[in-house]
Amino acid sequence: MRPAARALPILASVALSLCGRALAAETTVRIGACLSLTGAAAVYGAQQKAGILAAVDEVNRSGTLPGVRLEAIIEDDASTKEQGIAVFQRLIGRDRVSAIIGPTLSNTATAADPLAQAARVPVVAVSNTAPQGITDIGDYIWRVSLTEGQVIPGALKRAQAKLGFRTATVLYGNDDAFTQAGYNVMKGTLDSMGVKILATQTFAKPDRDYNAQLTALIGQKPDILVVSALVENAAGIVAQARQLGWRGPILGGNGFNSSALIKNAGPAAEDVLVGTSWNRVSPDPANQAFLKLMASRGFEPDQFCAQAYTGLLVIAEAMKLTGKTGRDDVKAGLARVTGLLTPLGRFSFLPSRDGEHEPALQQVKDGKFQIAQ
Amino acid sequence: MGQQIINGLFLGSIYALFALGYTLVFGVLDILNLAHAAVFMLASFFALALSTQLHLPIAGALPLTMVLAGLLGLLLERVAFRPLRGRADSNIAGLISSLAMATVFEAIALEVWGPNIRRFPEGTLPAATVSFRIEIPLVGGSVSLLQLAVISVAMVLVLGLTFLVRRSRLGREVRAVAESPRAAQVLGVNVDRTIAASFFISSALGGAAGILYGLSYNAISPDMGGSVELKGLAVIIVGGMGSMPGAVVAGFALGLIEVFVVAHLGASFRDAVSFAALFLVVVLRPRGLFGAASMREA
Numbered sequence: 001m002r003p004a005a006r007a008l009p010i011l012a013s014v015a016l017s018l019c020g021r022a023l024a025a026e027t028t029v030r031i032g033a034c035l036s037l038t039g040a041a042a043v044y045g046a047q048q049k050a051g052i053l054a055a056v057d058e059v060n061r062s063g064t065l066p067g068v069r070l071e072a073i074i075e076d077d078a079s080t081k082e083q084g085i086a087v088f089q090r091l092i093g094r095d096r097v098s099a100i101i102g103p104t105l106s107n108t109a110t111a112a113d114p115l116a117q118a119a120r121v122p123v124v125a126v127s128n129t130a131p132q133g134i135t136d137i138g139d140y141i142w143r144v145s146l147t148e149g150q151v152i153p154g155a156l157k158r159a160q161a162k163l164g165f166r167t168a169t170v171l172y173g174n175d176d177a178f179t180q181a182g183y184n185v186m187k188g189t190l191d192s193m194g195v196k197i198l199a200t201q202t203f204a205k206p207d208r209d210y211n212a213q214l215t216a217l218i219g220q221k222p223d224i225l226v227v228s229a230l231v232e233n234a235a236g237i238v239a240q241a242r243q244l245g246w247r248g249p250i251l252g253g254n255g256f257n258s259s260a261l262i263k264n265a266g267p268a269a270e271d272v273l274v275g276t277s278w279n280r281v282s283p284d285p286a287n288q289a290f291l292k293l294m295a296s297r298g299f300e301p302d303q304f305c306a307q308a309y310t311g312l313l314v315i316a317e318a319m320k321l322t323g324k325t326g327r328d329d330v331k332a333g334l335a336r337v338t339g340l341l342t343p344l345g346r347f348s349f350l351p352s353r354d355g356e357h358e359p360a361l362q363q364v365k366d367g368k369f370q371i372a373q
Numbered sequence: 374m375g376q377q378i379i380n381g382l383f384l385g386s387i388y389a390l391f392a393l394g395y396t397l398v399f400g401v402l403d404i405l406n407l408a409h410a411a412v413f414m415l416a417s418f419f420a421l422a423l424s425t426q427l428h429l430p431i432a433g434a435l436p437l438t439m440v441l442a443g444l445l446g447l448l449l450e451r452v453a454f455r456p457l458r459g460r461a462d463s464n465i466a467g468l469i470s471s472l473a474m475a476t477v478f479e480a481i482a483l484e485v486w487g488p489n490i491r492r493f494p495e496g497t498l499p500a501a502t503v504s505f506r507i508e509i510p511l512v513g514g515s516v517s518l519l520q521l522a523v524i525s526v527a528m529v530l531v532l533g534l535t536f537l538v539r540r541s542r543l544g545r546e547v548r549a550v551a552e553s554p555r556a557a558q559v560l561g562v563n564v565d566r567t568i569a570a571s572f573f574i575s576s577a578l579g580g581a582a583g584i585l586y587g588l589s590y591n592a593i594s595p596d597m598g599g600s601v602e603l604k605g606l607a608v609i610i611v612g613g614m615g616s617m618p619g620a621v622v623a624g625f626a627l628g629l630i631e632v633f634v635v636a637h638l639g640a641s642f643r644d645a646v647s648f649a650a651l652f653l654v655v656v657l658r659p660r661g662l663f664g665a666a667s668m669r670e671a
Contacts, residue, residue: 174641202640208590208600211380212635219376232490236592243503243517244376264591266495 029065029325031056031315032073032091033308034102034112039079041104043258044127044304049074051126051301051308052101054293059316068325070316077103077112084108088115098319099124099330101311106130113137122318122331126311127304129254131181135353142334144311144347144355146277148182148254153189154359155275156226159251160193162361162372165223167196171213171237172228174202182228182253190226198222205233214241228253235264242268249273257303262367269364273372278303278344279360281371290343310342375513377632383520385628386527387586391601392608392620393531394578397538400615401551401571404467408449409579409605410598411478416442416580417587417597418486424497431497435526435584442580443573449474450572455565475598482595490594498588523585530581531621534574538617547571551615603644607651613664623662626650 033052036045056072059065073095077084084103091097092115099122103109106128116123117138125143128134129151135141159165168190173179190197198220201213214237217225227237227250234256241250251273252261262269279287290309294301301309317340318333319325338348345357363372391413398406419441423434453470457463498519506515516524538544546567549557554564586601587593608627612619627647634646654661 201635204640204643206596206600207640207643208586208592208597209384211383212377212632213640215376215380216636232592236590239591243506243519245506245515264490264492267500 026067026069027325028069028071029319030071030073030095030097031312032075032087032095032097032100032102034075034077034084034087034091034100034104034108036079036104036108037074037076039077041079044104045076045079047302047304048102048104048126048308050294050297050299051305051310052312054297054299055309055312055316058293059312064316065319065325068319070312072312073097077105077108079105079108081108081111084112085115088112092116092119092121097121098325098327099315101126101308101315103128106134109134110137113141116140120331121327122315122334124311124315124334126307130178131185139353140331142314142349142353142355144314144344145307146355146357146359148178149185150354150356151275151277151359152182152185152253155251155273155361156186156189156193158361158372159224159249159273160195163224163249165195165249167198167220167222168224168226169198169217169220169222170200170226170228171210171217172200172202173205173230173233175204176230179228179230179253179255182255186226186228186253203229203233203237205230207233208236210237210240211244214244214246218244218246222248224249224251226251228255230255231258231260231264234261235269238265238272239268251275259302259369262364262369267367270367272364274362274364274369276303276360276362276369276371277357278306279358279371280306280362280369282343282345282360284341284343284345286341287343287345306343310344310347313342314340314347375509376515377636378512378629379509379514379516379520381629381632382625383516383524383589383628384632385625386524387582387589387624388601388604388608388628389621389624390527390530390585391579391582392605392612392624393534393617394575394582395605396609396612396615396617396620397534397547397571397575397578399609400617401547401568402454402467403615404454404464405471405606406449406454406572406575407468407471407602408453408475408478409575410602411475412442412445412449412576412579413583413586413601414593414595414598415445415478415482416583417593418482418491419580420584420587421491421493421593425494431493431588435581438584439577439580442583443577445478445580446572446574446576447569449576450569454568454572479595479598486595488595490592492591492593493588519589523589526581526585530578534578535617537574543567543570604647607647609661611651611654611661613661616661616663619661619663 035048052072056070059070075087077087091100100116101124103112104127109128110133113123114137117140123141127145129145129147131147131149135143172183199217201217256274314337317337318330321336322329322333340347347357350356361372362369395409416438420434420438423429424431453474454467457466502518506517508515546562549562550564550567558564608623609620612623634642
């Protein structure tokens, strides 16, 4: 962030705290956010920023924390580890934040989170999905986002309840840690569900032609085609599978969870199933209120927005539970958060400090992700 | 099985078309034009720009892009090869200067179109070309209209080039220059013009392969040349350096081998087996399947 832009929230907070002092004895509590606002993950960062700002306003407006005015200090990590580390250092040392939300990418988290752990600053991850290497960094690292290991089993079970498949074939990228991990979860879940895996094929990230693998998989006549791929490959795989005449269901890992899939695969993406952490159409009052709030701000939220919003709510809840806003108070409070009503559903932490709530299954219908009931 | 043969022939037709241009220049000049894959990539972007920005139907964009790719070939010849001609080390120097041109072309693509994958928008091709499939009874597979069109265009271009080289005056001149530039010159052939013409044709064919590849897989990026560069090299070595029938046969063979390897051994072996075949040919029959002993056949 440029110096002028950086000064803005500080000036605003000074102005706000002056107003606050005039009205009531209000203290300003800073919450840092390290988000990818530029670079490869900028699409996600923009959603997260909107979610956090909305949640801060909501908490301040509702008076959840009497005598406390929350202030978000949002900084850009440029989707890189190095910048993420620099942002963490600033948030911890200079801005004296009570807690940090982020970073957007698991990759950056593995590099930056240890700084917060060492400085005893609680971190709430809102989009890290790598099963290992995030919350196991230490007891100050917490996570709202569900891991691949939580979303994929939920999606597969819901899909089976809906479709009743008994056999599957699997295609996955074997040159990427994320798609490989997704495959391991898929295989484990399918095995435990008693679904027979008829064949497994692999591809590499630079590949553009998947006809050979798909022909072999489709030839086994499975009930469902399960794919673990990043979105660029996913679009090609889905398009080529449909071209080869596959009319059956396709279920993808988290890499499919992007509107780029629909844009790039076009009509071929229709009916594709993907697990998601956020059930957009959930009638839960907390979710409906969130949708209304974002609509009033003129913003179309996605999963990342809902997760970031929830991250801030969870921190506010931790402050409310302990009645204090210091770093160790937030950490102590996080451990006591249970059954919090959030847009993601009833939210609690597992003993591993990973979030727990019900994942959902979405399906592409008429060129949009819709929740599969 | 039948479907895999069709997949292999489809992939092979693109390899063959790409390698044909590659081998044509080698046959004439004894020089590997390493910028061939960059022309393949740029042509794909040209076709995308023509169809999205000028709203040309793809049937019109294809020949126009081939001409543009051919012009790139002329540029290549002029900048990377002609200044070096006649030097004692012109083969190696040309190899390196063509590599430099490939880097320049890729940098231009990166600057103009960025590093991300681009796609032909929906509706570039009528939906039926992808969704409608023709069953092929004897083989036991099916082929989409698009795939059929790609294979047909590739075949027409292969036959067209064969006819051009075997029957036309230009073809005779190309063969004469391939045999001996000096002798050809003595016989009144304009060597510079003939070499430029072969570069034009070579790059136009490479460009055609790029457009067909871009349309089929609908993923165009500045690094897409890498997917055919080494394969094309393998194809022309297996087929016999400079041999056009060899490039076509080896292109289809490599496409088929690749598909069956991926389906039965796994995608990790995709390149391993192609290059093992290359190794075998180099060891057992160094001049390639169709290579003449003198390695001068165009």
